[in-house]
Amino acid sequence: MNPLYNAMGTTIFETMSARARATGAINLGQGFPDSGWPQDVLDAAAAALLSGSNQYPPMAGTPELRRAIADHYRAHQGVDLDWQAEITVTSGATEALAAAILALVTPGDEVVLFQPLYDAYLPLVLRAGGVPRLVTLRPPHWQFDRAALAAAFGPRTRLVILNNPLNPSASLCDRAALELLAEFVVAHDALVIADEVWEHVVFDGAGHVSVLAVPGLRDRSVKIGSAGKIFALTGWKVGWMAAAPDLTRALARSHQFLTFTTPPNLQAAVAFGLAKPGDWFEAMRRDFARSRDRLVAGLSAAGYRLLPSAGTWFVSIDLLASGISAPDTAVAEALIDHGVATIPVSAFYAEDPVTATLRLCFAKGDAVLDAAIARLTAAREALTRL
Ligand code: PMP
Numbered sequence: 116m117n118p119l120y121n122a123m124g125t126t127i128f129e130t131m132s133a134r135a136r137a138t139g140a141i142n143l144g145q146g147f148p149d150s151g152w153p154q155d156v157l158d159a160a161a162a163a164l165l166s167g168s169n170q171y172p173p174m175a176g177t178p179e180l181r182r183a184i185a186d187h188y189r190a191h192q193g194v195d196l197d198w199q200a201e202i203t204v205t206s207g208a209t210e211a212l213a214a215a216i217l218a219l220v221t222p223g224d225e226v227v228l229f230q231p232l233y234d235a236y237l238p239l240v241l242r243a244g245g246v247p248r249l250v251t252l253r254p255p256h257w258q259f260d261r262a263a264l265a266a267a268f269g270p271r272t273r274l275v276i277l278n279n280p281l282n283p284s285a286s287l288c289d290r291a292a293l294e295l296l297a298e299f300v301v302a303h304d305a306l307v308i309a310d311e312v313w314e315h316v317v318f319d320g321a322g323h324v325s326v327l328a329v330p331g332l333r334d335r336s337v338k339i340g341s342a343g344k345i346f347a348l349t350g351w352k353v354g355w356m357a358a359a360p361d362l363t364r365a366l367a368r369s370h371q372f373l374t375f376t377t378p379p380n381l382q383a384a385v386a387f388g389l390a391k392p393g394d395w396f397e398a399m400r401r402d403f404a405r406s407r408d409r410l411v412a413g414l415s416a417a418g419y420r421l422l423p424s425a426g427t428w429f430v431s432i433d434l435l436a437s438g439i440s441a442p443d444t445a446v447a448e449a450l451i452d453h454g455v456a457t458i459p460v461s462a463f464y465a466e467d468p469v470t471a472t473l474r475l476c477f478a479k480g481d482a483v484l485d486a487a488i489a490r491l492t493a494a495r496e497a498l499t500r501l
Contacts, residue, residue: 148478160384176204207352224273231463280426297331413488
């Protein structure tokens, strides 16, 4: 085995889900919803499977889906994309991340990353021979500033990987922050991979600003999206990359030898879904925000203190503010015994972790959330004594 993988172990999501399955704990760890997907998108996939082509679609994705992606971003984010020259369909955002990192990083290149880090980034950067330069974000706001960027960027900076909205912290990067980042990216002649898979799951009217809507970043960025997140269908693994034509040509080289294509029936259904009216997206956001509020209200009543959740399917318990001084890993372990699986946010740090934050997924039905609230309420006293 490549020693890099030997040293790595299994991701925290798989580990906690396995613990939940083995113990019967309610799984608020790994981020997957138990409802909220559109039936008509499933019907479109089924119809396409039975009556459409099941042979290799074009490598860059079906024209139908690429057009739908371009139309969708024009309507929702005011971004103009040439569907033929600027869009590549991938097998999930995970493949898009791998394709983009492998295409753009040459051994020795420095890559600026923000921690907490979505777990795929660092292994892929290291595998590509990149040298990580970490910017640490901290609760409660999880924002970077000029000094942090100045410390991370240097003459060898090639790439920045940004996740916005940010999983696990459920925080957003606003236009001013993206413009600050653009200053550094342009000054260092660098590129950006923007993992925007949570772009539609933003609450309280906040809205999402894409890197492609920021002038300095428009032609230096690869924007990554995922149908799994937009339609609450995480098993589908249909994603895409949107980038200027010269970047898209580079991305095609690596994409062709990773997965080459993505199932055509799912592409047809995603094209159908992306054309849904704005009301559908509004209702989806409202429903998830309602679940967030239910979990936050229940846990607050039990004495827990929660950090703000501006987007994603996650909200975090602020352990110290909740009177719990044990590290997040110990609390997560103890909570399995109380029947709830969670994710310690320290798992998303490569060094100098924040250890007082526990991530919960609220994309669950009311009955599941209420049962989890009851178990967490019963566990609180014991957690303060850990
Ligand atoms: N990036 C982030 C930030 C994510 O949260 C996820 C899913 N958890 C992915 C990428 C992977 O998306 P996909 O399932 O489309 O590969």
